[in-house]
Amino acid sequence: MATIRDVAEQAGVSVATVSRVLNDNGYVGAETRKRVMAAIEGLNYSPNEVARSLYKRESRLIGLLLPDITNPFFPQLARGIEDEVHRAGFRLLLGNSDEEASKELEYIQTFLQNQVVGIMSATNNTDSENYTNLDLPVVFLDRVSKQHPSVYADGIEGGRLAARTLVERGSKRITLIKGPGHIQPAMDRFQGALAVLSEAEVDFSVLSTSSYAFDDARTWAEELFAKYPDTDGVIASNDIVAIAILHEALRLGRRIPDDLQLIGYDDIPFSSLSYPSLSTIRQPAYEMGKEAAKLLIRMIQKEKEVEQTIQLPVTLIERNTTRKVDPNA
Amino acid sequence: MATIRDVAEQAGVSVATVSRVLNDNGYVGAETRKRVMAAIEGLNYSPNEVARSLYKRESRLIGLLLPDITNPFFPQLARGIEDEVHRAGFRLLLGNSDEEASKELEYIQTFLQNQVVGIMSATNNTDSENYTNLDLPVVFLDRVSKQHPSVYADGIEGGRLAARTLVERGSKRITLIKGPGHIQPAMDRFQGALAVLSEAEVDFSVLSTSSYAFDDARTWAEELFAKYPDTDGVIASNDIVAIAILHEALRLGRRIPDDLQLIGYDDIPFSSLSYPSLSTIRQPAYEMGKEAAKLLIRMIQKEKEVEQTIQLPVTLIERNTTRKVDPNA
DNA sequence: CACCTTTGTGTAACCGGTTACAGATAATTT
DNA sequence: AAATTATCTGTAACCGGTTACACAAAGGTG
Known part of the structure; x- marks a missing residue:
């Protein structure tokens, strides 16, 4: 060289x-x-970038910490980030935290050691001292925080929207699936849905689950129908779980959406390919990634007046696991 | 600091x-x-890692270049890599090439500028001078090459297996979907399947497609049934396309697997959650990632006798889009 | 006891860029 | 024409580690 x-x-x-x-x-x-x-x-x-970084005391790298790239929500987000960050001449250092504090700390450490210019993180510990003491730009993904700017979609509203949708379309015995308790957005959408269900004239039950993993999703689905065989509407904790439930429901001969309505969360790419295609609450993952990256880059470039939070809309994507509303109602 | x-x-x-x-x-x-x-x-x-890297003339970073993290095959692969690489104390620099030579070159460039210790790449240009002139460890993912070690699953055999499966289970008018021509593994599986179909006593047609993207998959599915409405067996170019076809087939009222058999390729996580669940040819993506990372790490540590290629098995995953073989046959 | 080896520590060069500072010349201003 | 300013270029310090080398003291050997 x-x-x-x-x-x-x-x-x-x-x-x-x-x-x-x-x-x-x-x-x-x-x-x-x-x-x-x-x-x-x-x-x-x-x-040689390394020599330059040493003198400048910062590299052109950005640290990206995700819970698990294997969860289909995150590749979209990551891709949005990568596209934007790449355009601006930065490169990504990627880490999977598995929602484990030790891994998270370890990655933040190595991000710093490599003198990244900024960090993007989807963590549940936005207020941990891992982040509060950092003196470099940080953007939280899909989470909110007082300490650093965040890009997120309103989970509470999303949860409400999901619940309202099922209620309006006539489900009377709804099962609400509660996602992992330590994941903030999972709790938000749960709370939102819960609030709506509490005030609606429907019966409902809550099924508590502890992960978003593919392999577990099938288990939750089986548990759901074992415990609540006569449910006629399911609000899933995310699309993976929703699709697992859809699978199980069809296996059991339920007619969808006539016997059972189902609504997911996230709008991952596969949700439009299930059959019936999945009605869901869309979070614009790719756009969230893009916005987050843009925000971080503005911070890196020390622009004044950078927004503290960007909230992207959640939207109902009506497909075929929910009934059409009566146009005369 | x-x-x-x-x-x-x-x-x-x-x-x-x-x-x-x-x-x-x-x-x-x-x-x-x-x-x-x-x-x-x-x-x-x-x-400070940067100072150390400068003197040592190498960092503790590994460059990972993938076509598109958004394609569900790659997160698995990436995760296998990350887990292994992380254990060994390395970190990943991630890039999406979109199969574009210019992006690929750009990333390799920045990998070098950041003094990575090794590169892992899923590229279609394994023999381009981008790689031949590198004097650092390189491992190709899901591709074969003479220049550098590779970790892959035998696409030709996988294609054969897919075709044999449909033939054995009685499909008589098979449609073989040919994936993007510039993607080597897509061609391998196509060639494998083609060879088997040519020798079998079945009619078959080839539908040529130019991408693996989600949004296009639906188009291929529609095209398939428009052009070959009486097909009774489809060999898809990958699971995304297979699931899109499954969706369309169900929409059109085809009974699966009675009227139409369908086999995918990859065994992405969702393939077990479709309904009927998708029969497919499994490539062990996570393991491929792990093996590739282990191989690269051995090369980085200058071990003697490092394998030149690691071939992982493709296996038939029989689910419910193919019929059961007659046990008396 | 002379000699050699092992142990313990410091000095300073080095990795490959960036930039403060200085000096020289050319162009402009008054 | 003198003073000022703009343009051009080089020297050397600096970023924060690692390590070759030197030196001193302690321990071991015949």
């Missing part, structure tokens, strides 16, 4: 001049610039 | 001694070590 000194020698100038050409700052004569360019070309030189 | 000099001063020793304590090499007196440890603790010191 050629270094800046090789280039300087080749072009017959000092390293400072090469650096000026590279960064396009300071004065450089037209003729000199040409010679330097030629030397760069000739040596196929490309500057 | 405290530096090694702060620690040295605090402990009343030289930076060399602190470095020796940190890296546990060279001689350090027991008493001195204790003082240094205390200073590290007291200052909450954590070494």
Whole structure:
């Protein structure tokens, strides 16, 4: 690998001049610039980011911490982030926390050690000292916090919307699936739905689940029909669980949406491909990623007046696991 | 941020001694070590990776280049990689290439600029000079190459297996979906299936598709039934496409697997949750990631006798979009 | 006891960029 | 024409680690 000194020698100038050409700052004569360019070309030189980072005390890397890239909500989010961050010339350091505090800490540590310019994190401990003491830009994903800006979709409203949808469409014995208690957005949507159900004239039960994992989803589905065989409406904790329930319901011969209505949460790509296609509450994951990245980049560029939070809309995506509302009602 | 000099001063020793304590090499007196440890603790010191990388001429980062993290095959793969790489103390720099040569080059460039210790890539240009001229460990994912070690599952065999399965179970008018021509594994599985169908006593047609994207999958599905309405067996290019076809088939009232058999490819997590659950050819994505990471790490550690390729088995996962074989046959 | 080896520690060069500062020349202003 | 300002370039310090080398003291050997 050629270094800046090789280039300087080749072009017959000092390293400072090469650096000026590279960064396009300071004065450089037209003729000199040409010679330097030629030397760069000739040596196929490309500057060492590590050296630059050391002096600048910051790299062009951004740390991205997700619970688990294997959960289909996150690839969308990550992709939105990556597209935006890439455009701005940054690169991503990726970590999976598995919602474990130790892994989270470890990653934040290595992010710092690598002098990232900013951190994006979907964590449940937004107020942990892992983040409060950081003096670099942080954006929380899909979570809210007082400490740092956040990009999220309103889970409480989403939960309400899900519940209202089932109620309006006539489900009378609703089962509400409560997601993992330590995941903040899971609780939000649960609370939102719970509030609506409490005030509606319906019977309902709550089924408590402890994970979003694919392998467990089938278990929750079986448990659901074992415990509440006569339920006629299910508000799932997310689309994975919803689709597992849909699967189980069809296996048991339930007619959807006639016997049983079902609504998911997230609108992951697969939800439109299930059959019947899944009605769900959409969180715009890709856009959330994009917005979060844009926000972080603005912070990195030290712009004034950066929003503290960006709330994206949750929307009802009516597909075919819910009935159509009576247009005369 | 405290530096090694702060620690040295605090402990009343030289930076060399602190470095020796940190890296546990060279001689350090027991008493001195204790003082240094205390200073590290007291200052909450954590070494700057960037400075270390600069001197060592390599970081502890590994570059991972994937076509698109949004394709459900890759998160599994990425997770396998991440778990293994993390255990060994490395971190991941992630990039999406979108199968575009320019993005690919750009990422490889920045990987090098950041002095990664190794690169893992799922590319279609394994023999491009992007890779041939690299003098650092490279492992190809899901692809084969002469230049560098690869971890892959045998696509040709997988394609054969898929085709044999449909033929054996009695489909007579098979539609074979050909995936994007520029994606090597897509071609492999296509060729494998094609070979089997050519020799079998069945009619078959080929439907050519140009992407794996979710949004397009529905289009292929519609096209399929428009062009070949009387097909009774579909070999899909991957599970996304298979599930889209399943959706469309059910929408059109086809009985599965009685009227139409369907087999996918990959065994992504959702394939077991479709209804009927999808029969498919499994590629062990997570394990592939793990193996690839282990291989790369061995190369990084300059072990002798590192395998050049690791081939993982493709297996038939018989679920409910294919009929059971007649046990008397 | 002279000699060699092991142990313990510090000094300073080095990795490859960036930039403060200084000095020289050219262009502009008054 | 003198003073001022703009343009161009180089020297060397700096970022924060690692390590070659030097040196001193302690321990072991014949």
